Structures are given as C-alpha cells and as structure tokens.
Amino acid sequence: MKLERWLPWCAFAALAVFPLLAPALGLDFYVNFVRRALIFALAAASLNFILGFGGMAALGHMGFVGVGAYTLVALADAGHASAWLLWPAGAVAGGLVAAAIGSVALRTRGVYFIMITLAFAQMLYFAAVSLRAYGGDDGYNLMARPTFGLGLDSTHEPTFYWVVLALFGGVMALLNRATVSRFGHALMGIRDNEVRMQAMGYPVFRLRLADFALAGAAAGLAGALLVSHNSFVSPSVMHWTQSATLVVMVVIGGVGRRWGGPVGAAVWIGLEEIARQHTEYWHLPLGVLLVAIVFLAPRGIAGVLERRRRAAPAALAADGRPVEATP
Amino acid sequence: MTPILFIEQMLNGLGYGLMLFLLAAGLTLVFGIMDVMNLAHGSLFMGGAYVAASVHTRTDSFVGAVLAALVVVVLVALVLEALLVRRLYGRDHLAQVLATFGIILVADDLVKMAWGPAPIMASAPAALSGAVEILPGLPYPAYRLVILVAGLAVAGGLYLLVNHTRVGMLVRAGASNRAMAEFMGVRVGRIFSLVFLVGAALAALAGALMGPLTAVQVGMGEEILIPSLVVLVIGGIGSIRGAFVAAMLVGLVDTIGRAFVPLALRPLLPPTLVSDLSALIAGLATYALMAAVLAFKPTGLFPARG
Numbered sequence: 001m002k003l004e005r006w007l008p009w010c011a012f013a014a015l016a017v018f019p020l021l022a023p024a025l026g027l028d029f030y031v032n033f034v035r036r037a038l039i040f041a042l043a044a045a046s047l048n049f050i051l052g053f054g055g056m057a058a059l060g061h062m063g064f065v066g067v068g069a070y071t072l073v074a075l076a077d078a079g080h081a082s083a084w085l086l087w088p089a090g091a092v093a094g095g096l097v098a099a100a101i102g103s104v105a106l107r108t109r110g111v112y113f114i115m116i117t118l119a120f121a122q123m124l125y126f127a128a129v130s131l132r133a134y135g136g137d138d139g140y141n142l143m144a145r146p147t148f149g150l151g152l153d154s155t156h157e158p159t160f161y162w163v164v165l166a167l168f169g170g171v172m173a174l175l176n177r178a179t180v181s182r183f184g185h186a187l188m189g190i191r192d193n194e195v196r197m198q199a200m201g202y203p204v205f206r207l208r209l210a211d212f213a214l215a216g217a218a219a220g221l222a223g224a225l226l227v228s229h230n231s232f233v234s235p236s237v238m239h240w241t242q243s244a245t246l247v248v249m250v251v252i253g254g255v256g257r258r259w260g261g262p263v264g265a266a267v268w269i270g271l272e273e274i275a276r277q278h279t280e281y282w283h284l285p286l287g288v289l290l291v292a293i294v295f296l297a298p299r300g301i302a303g304v305l306e307r308r309r310r311a312a313p314a315a316l317a318a319d320g321r322p323v324e325a326t327p
Numbered sequence: 328m329t330p331i332l333f334i335e336q337m338l339n340g341l342g343y344g345l346m347l348f349l350l351a352a353g354l355t356l357v358f359g360i361m362d363v364m365n366l367a368h369g370s371l372f373m374g375g376a377y378v379a380a381s382v383h384t385r386t387d388s389f390v391g392a393v394l395a396a397l398v399v400v401v402l403v404a405l406v407l408e409a410l411l412v413r414r415l416y417g418r419d420h421l422a423q424v425l426a427t428f429g430i431i432l433v434a435d436d437l438v439k440m441a442w443g444p445a446p447i448m449a450s451a452p453a454a455l456s457g458a459v460e461i462l463p464g465l466p467y468p469a470y471r472l473v474i475l476v477a478g479l480a481v482a483g484g485l486y487l488l489v490n491h492t493r494v495g496m497l498v499r500a501g502a503s504n505r506a507m508a509e510f511m512g513v514r515v516g517r518i519f520s521l522v523f524l525v526g527a528a529l530a531a532l533a534g535a536l537m538g539p540l541t542a543v544q545v546g547m548g549e550e551i552l553i554p555s556l557v558v559l560v561i562g563g564i565g566s567i568r569g570a571f572v573a574a575m576l577v578g579l580v581d582t583i584g585r586a587f588v589p590l591a592l593r594p595l596l597p598p599t600l601v602s603d604l605s606a607l608i609a610g611l612a613t614y615a616l617m618a619a620v621l622a623f624k625p626t627g628l629f630p631a632r633g
Contacts, residue, residue: 057421104618108625111364111420115560116621119614122553126610130603241549244366244428251425281440287432294426295414 008259015165019158032229035161037269038168039225044249045261046218049175051247052256053184054211055191056106059114059243060121063101064094064216066238068223070128073140073233077133083146083154087167087224094220095213097124102212106205118240128235139234146228154228164225171218176258178214187211248290254302263301331465336586337579342471344578345478349533350551351558351570352485353526359502359565359631361416361519366427367407368555369548370434371527374400375534376543377442380449389452396535397528404527408520416519435545444545449538474536481532482571489567498522502565502631554581557613561620563627572628577613584612 015038019031047061068090075086105116134140145154154160178184189197190204198204227233236242245268253264271289275282297304354368375396383392411430415423451470458466489495500508501515509515534547541547558577562569589605596604620628 057424059424108621111358111564112560112621112625114364114420114424115556116618118553119557119617123611123614127607130607130610132599132603239549240553241428241431244424247421248425248428251421281436283432284436287429287434287436290429290432291411291426294418294422294429298422 004258012165012169016162019161031157031161033269033273035157035164035229036226037266038164039222039229040246040249040269041262041265042168042171042225043219043222043261044246044253044265045172045175046215046222047246048250048253048255048257048261049178049215049218050211051250052254052260053179053191054187054208054215056208056212057114057247058105058117058212059240059247060101060117060119060124061215061219061246062242063121063124063238064098064219065223065226066124066128066233066235067097067216068094068220069227069233069237070131070134070140070223071220072146072224072227073134073142076142076144076146077140081144081147083148083163083228086146086228087221090224091217091221094223095217098216098219099209099213102209102216106208106212118243121238121240121243125235125238125240128238135234137235139232139236142227142231142233145231160229164229167221167225171221172262175218179258183207183210250300251298252293252300254300257300257302260300260302267301332586334462334465335467336582338467338475339471339586340579340582341575342474342478342578343581344574344576345475345482346533346537347551347554347558347577348482348571348574349478349529350555351562351574352567353522353529354555355559355562355565355567355570356498356502356522357519357526358559360498360505360515360522362420362505363412363415364420364423364427365412366424366552367430367434367548368526368530369550369552370431371400371404371530371548372534372537372551373434373438373545373548374403375531376449376538376547377438377447377534378531379535380447380538380543381442383450383452384448389455393532393535396531400531400534401524401528404524408523412523413516413520431549434548439545446542446544449543451539470539474540477532477536481529485529485567486571494518494521499631554613557617561617561627563624563630565631566627566629569627569629569631576616580612580616581609584609588612 015034018034022028022031043061043065046064047058050056050058050061071090071093072086075089080086101117101120105113105120108116128134129137145160148154148159148163152159152163154163186197186202186207190202190207194204223233223237226237249264249268250261251264252267253260253262257263268286272282272286275285279285293300299306350368350372354365357363357365357368378399379392379396382395383389386392407430411426415426455470455473457469459469459472461467461472487495489498497508497513497518498521500511500513501518505515554577558570558573561576562571562573584605588608589601592601592605
C-alpha cells in the first residue's frame with residue numbers, strides 16, 4: 001500500500017527537522033528524549049530481526065546492548081575517544097558475544113531457548129556487576145562523549161542527534177535489505193517451517209546463528225550509542241526485565257513487521273513518558289496496557305491496522321464485485 | 328576453613344534450596360500441566376513476604392502472619408487465575424511471558440502504593456532469634472533451623488500429596504500427558520486451578536519465611552524468579568521430584584560459589600582480583616550448572632513428559 005511507502009520517509013524527514021523546530025516550540029528537552037527513543041528503536045529493530053523474522057523468542061537481548069555499552073566503556077577508560085573506533089567496537093563486540101551465546105542457545109528450542117537466553121543475559125549482568133573497575137553495581141560515568149572528528153562537535157546536542165538519526169537510518173536500511181534478501185527469506189522460511197527448510201537442505205543452524213549475530217551487532221551498536229547519549233551505564237540495563245520490556249516494544253509495534261521495532265519503541269517510550277508525568281506509579285497503566293495488548297491486539301499496532309484494512313474492500317473489480325484487500 | 332563453617336554454609340545452602348523448591352514446585356506444575364509460563368509467580372512470593380512482614384509487625388504473631396500471607400495471596404491467585412491465567416493456556420509462550428510480565432508491573436506498583444517504595448522491616452519472631460546447638464560446638468540460628476524443618480515438612484507433604492493421593496495422581500497424569508488425561512475424563516481445568524492455588528500458597532509461604540532473611544522490597548519477585556526458573560529447567564518440567572533435586576543442587580552450588588570460591592582463590596590470586604572473580608563465579612555458578620545439565624539432559628533431570 002502506498003502509505004507504507006512514503007510514511008517512513010515522512011517520519012524520517014520530520015525527525016530530521018525536529019531539532020531545528022524544537023526551540024521554537026519550547027521542546028528543547030525533547031530532542032534528547034527523541035534521541036533516546038531512536039536508540040531504543042534501533043535495539044528493538046535488532047530484536048525484531050530475531051524475533052519477528054527469525055521466529056526466535058529471545059529474552060536476553062539487552063545483554064548485547066550492555067556488551068556494546070561496556071565495550072565502549074572499557075575502550076574509553078583505556079583512553080580511546082574516537083566514535084569511529086568506539087561505536088564499531090561496540091557493534092563487533094555485540095556480534096561476537098551473540099555468536100558465542102547463539103552457538104550454545106540455538107541448540108535448544110521453545111521454552112528452553114527462552115530460558116537459556118534469559119540465563120545468559122543474567123550471566124552478562126552478573127559479569128558487569130562484578131567488574132568493579134568499571135563501577136560494578138554503581139555504574140560507570142563516561143568522562144567525555146566520543147568525538148567525531150571531521151569538524152563535528154559531538155557535545156553539541158543536535159549534532160549528536162543527527163549522527164544518531166543517520167546511524168539509525170543506515171542500520172534500518174541494512175536490516176530491511178537483509179529482510180528482503182535471500183537470507184531474509186530463508187530465515188522466514190525457517191521461522192514458518194523449520195523441518196521443511198532443513199529437508200530442502202538449508203543450513204538452518206548456521207542461518208539462525210548469522211541472524212542472531214547480526215542482531216547482536218546492531219544491539220551492540222545501540223548500546224554504544226546509549227552510553228554515549230547518557231554518559232552513563234550500569235549493569236541494570238542488562239537486567240532481564242529490560243529485555244522483557246524490549247520484547248514488549250517489538251510486540252506492540254508488530255512482530256515481524258518491517259517497522260515493528262521502531263514503532264513499538266516509540267509508542268512504549270512515549271507512553272512511559274506520559275505516564276511518568278502524571279503519576280509516580282507509572283508501571284501500573286503500562287502493565288495493564290500490556291495485558292490488554294496480549295488479549296486484544298496480540299499482533300500489535302500493525303495487526304490492528306491490518307484488521308481495519310481488511311474490513312473495508314479496497315476497490316471494485318471490473319464486473320462490480322469487490323476486490324479482496326491484499327494483506 | 329573449619330568443618331563448623333562448612334556445615335553452617337551447607338545448611339544455609341539447603342535452606343535457600345528449600346525455599347527455591349517451594350517456588351519451583353508451583354511453577355513446574357503450572358508449566359507442566361497447563362503449559363503456562365507464569366512470570367508473575369515471583370510477585371506472589373513478594374506478596375507473601377509483604378503481607379507476612381506487616382502482619383507480624385502489627386500483631387507480633389509470626390504464625391498468624393504466615394497464615395495471613397497464605398490467605399491473602401491465595402485469594403489474589405484465585406482472582407488472577409480466573410480472570411487472566413486461565414485465558415493464557417493454549418497461547419504461545421511469548422504471549423504468556425508478556426501478559427504475566429504485565430501482571431508483574433501492576434503488582435510492583437500496587438505494592439509500592441500500599442507499602443511505599445522503601446524496603447520494609449521484616450523481623451524473625453523473638454522466640455527464634457537465638458541459636459540452637461544442633462551438634463556440640465555448632466550453634467545454628469534457630470530461625471534458619473525452623474525454615475529448614477518447615478521446608479522439608481512441606482516437601483514431604485507435597486511428595487505425599489502428589490504420589491499417594493488421588494488428586495496427586497490426576498495432577499501427575501495431567502503433567503505427563505494432558506490430552507490423554509482429558510480423554511480419560513479428568514477435569515484438567517479444575518486440576519489446573521487447584522495446582523495454581525497450591526503453587527501460590529507455596530510461593531507465599533516461601534516469601535513469608537524468607538522475608539526476615541532478605542530485604543522485603545519491590546522487585547524481590549523478579550530477583551528470585553530467575554533462580555526458580557533455573558531450578559525448573561534443571562529439574563525437568565512438570566516434575567516435583569526434579570524440582571526438589573534441582574533446588575538442592577542450585578542451593579548448594581550457589582552457597583559453595585559464594586562462600587568457598589573466595590576461600591579457594593585467595594591463596595592463588597591478588598586480593599582485588601579474588602573478590603571480583605569470586606563475585607563473578609558466584610553469580611555464574613548456577614547458570615553454568617544449568618548449561619551443564621542441559622548439555623547432557625536437554626529436557627532436565629527428571630522430565631515428567633516423554
């Protein structure tokens with residue numbers, strides 16, 4: 001449908017001009033807020049790549065985000081400052097750890113897979129807590145934001161915002177390309193019918209592992225961006241409840257939908273902010289919303305939109321009969 | 328490292344393991360029979376701890392506090408099961424995880440509203456605040472001893488219930504093959520509700536008993552949930568016996584990790600490295616155990632199905 005074509009571009013354009021308009025609208029604070037939402041959108045999109053397209057319910061994805069963050073911390077602590085080194089390092093670390101964990105976890109299925117990914121995420125959490133050199137449980141304060149060079153000042157908030165937006169756009173483009181590629185189609189085939197794909201000769205384990213590692217790399221990048229954005233990281237970012245929240249974001253947006261991750265992240269973070277402004281007990285409405293979604297809109301926003309579209313016929317065919325709306 | 332210290336730590340590990348067993352038993356049956364992954368089980372534990380702590384502070388009666396915790400949590404579980412959990416069976420695990428995660432969020436805030444965000448005081452009953460000499464020269468805190476005894480008694484009671492009663496037989500049948508049990512005329516839905524309530528009671532008991540030993544705070548349910556799930560996976564889904572053995576293993580491994588690894592490493596490595604490394608190993612120990620068990624027995628030690 002045409003809407004799906006130009007809506008992402010419109011949204012991207014709106015996001016791009018937002019820092020320019022924000023001062024006029026008195027929304028300066030929200031530039032950083034939107035930036036944080038973009039980083040989580042990236043993390044959610046990477047999870048959707050495993051969850052939606054790969055069909056693997058992983059409940060420890062924030063572990064990889066944490067790996068990316070702490071890799072940046074370790075390098076920054078050792079004196080490196082260039083974002084060109086720190087951010088790719090976070091991505092690579094995330095990908096490697098994901099590959100290592102995946103090589104063990106992907107031998108299991110179903111609930112055991114959920115449990116093992118949960119357990120590994122907790123292991124990473126405990127590893128971070130035990131690293132007293134990097135703050136342990138108290139977390140680590142980043143002294144200076146990674147530098148860009150090229151005459152760009154990373155401490156200038158809008159500049160940093162645009163770099164994050166550009167990275168987000170780039171990674172999303174990459175993930176979307178991967179989704180429609182042969183690799184992506186093979187993944188979706190494995191998601192839908194693993195036995196058949198195996199019978200057809202596809203290397204199921206290796207494809208899944210590649211999927212997992214790629215998503216881990218994107219999550220690692222998100223982690224590096226997160227710690228650069230906050231100038232702080234603590235092991236709590238890897239707690240399993242954070243991973244569960246990330247899954248929630250993907251489900252809200254629509255599991256397996258191209259923009260499910262970003263949309264869900266935007267909705268969840270937006271609602272969280274609204275709830276926070278009204279009450280200190282903001283977990284409650286969000287929890288209720290979550291239960292409501294599971295029972296009323298299990299396929300997320302995308303599912304709700306789809307149901308609306310199916311209700312009205314798209315057009316009439318030549319002989320006057322209504323044409324079935326294509327999903 | 329004296330034998331006394333060793334025995335004390337082993338007993339502590341056993342006590343922790345028994346509390347984990349109380350939690351895992353409920354979880355494993357609910358998951359084994361109805362295939363429902365209930366993350367909110369930890370919230371029932373939290374509820375038990377909070378109710379017991381406040382009632383004990385107000386009335387000075389520990390037994391009364393524990394009973395109050397049981398009653399309140401079972402009532403809450405009754406409502407929860409009827410309204411929500413019942414509708415989750417048949418759904419995929421992800422949906423169950425999400426819905427029960429939503430319940431966790433709601434429960435955390437409800438507790439915060441009722442008791443405030445700060446941890447509350449839960450004290451052991453005054454009569455049990457001393458130590459008992461269980462062996463000559465081996466004093467052990469009386470309260471912890473009571474936990475051991477209570478835990479073993481409940482484990483024994485559960486064993487009798489599941490293995491030597493008619494209801495227990497139906498529960499085992501449902502856990503081993505739900506469809507077949509239904510074909511044979513078992514009202515599996517009723518059994519499930521019963522199992523859910525018994526599981527909730529066990530979780531509340533564990534919360535009430537553990538309250539004086541750990542911090543009673545919002546989020547304590549989420550903390551104990553992961554070790555309980557690890558016990559569940561190691562023991563095998565649907566098996567009480569598996570949950571018991573696994574809980575003992577996890578309790579012992581966890582305690583050995585925390586208490587003895589630093590002692591073992593100290594002569595070998597510099598001090599700062601010892602404390603970091605032993606914290607790491609202690610945290611990882613139970614997960615490493617789970618990974619090891621799953622490597623040899625992918626469905627756990629004593630799976631009820633298949």
